Amino acid sequence: MTAPTPLPRRRLRTALCAALLVLPLAACGGGDGDGGSDGANGQAGAEVTVLAAASLTDVLEEAAPLFEQAHDGVDLRFSFAGSQELAAQVREGLPADVLVTADTTTMADVADRTGEPVVVATNELTLVTASGNPEGVADLADLARDDLTVVLAAPEVPVGRYGEQVLADAGVEVAPASLETNVRSVLTKVALGEADAGIVYASDAASVGDRVTAVPLPAERNVLAEYPAAVLTEAPHPEAAADFVAWLGSAEAAELFTAAGFRVP
Incomplete structure (x- = not known):
């Protein structure tokens, strides 16, 4: 088996933070600051x-250096997971500044803990298969085939809920081999050949290049996923958090979202 590629520094820091969520997130900091003092540029040192x-x-890992360069002394730390997991962490009082979910429903579930959310990007679903589509998957109906191993996200995950919607609208019943806790797990299983097909976001399919083959859904069978961002009401650094949410709606961020396969409102 080929040895895994070492994680880049920012991805490694993110992975460590995610693994240590039971500990104070301050322990996962990537900057030299101590939480910082207020500054003219949205709490310098935050x-x-x-x-x-x-x-x-x-x-977002690509966006971080651009934002940090324009906001001297501000360091972004990320914890990536399924939106439902993030909402649970917010309800449990995990110290954090900003929440960005893959649907408005999950954000609404924690409305008492956030400021006014702003939709910063949108997405759509696509089928993904092993590279080259060796099983000849052509549309949603093929996911019901007995000879295919299909993985989907769990229904409490936004992409899983969207997937359920498009399958129901198409009248297709699928018996998935597994229900994953986030969209990246679905993508990984297909890319590694552990599944023949799955439903993910178009941006996720684009992120792995030719390791999978995307089979687009017709527009009339697709859904629009909205990504709202909001400052948490108990944010330790509310000014810098507000700066970041505002920046996600900027033209500079829009370029990054578009290049990554997202759309912008």
């Missing part, structure tokens, strides 16, 4: 913790 949907992993 270590802003962002809880973000797993499908945003690549684009």
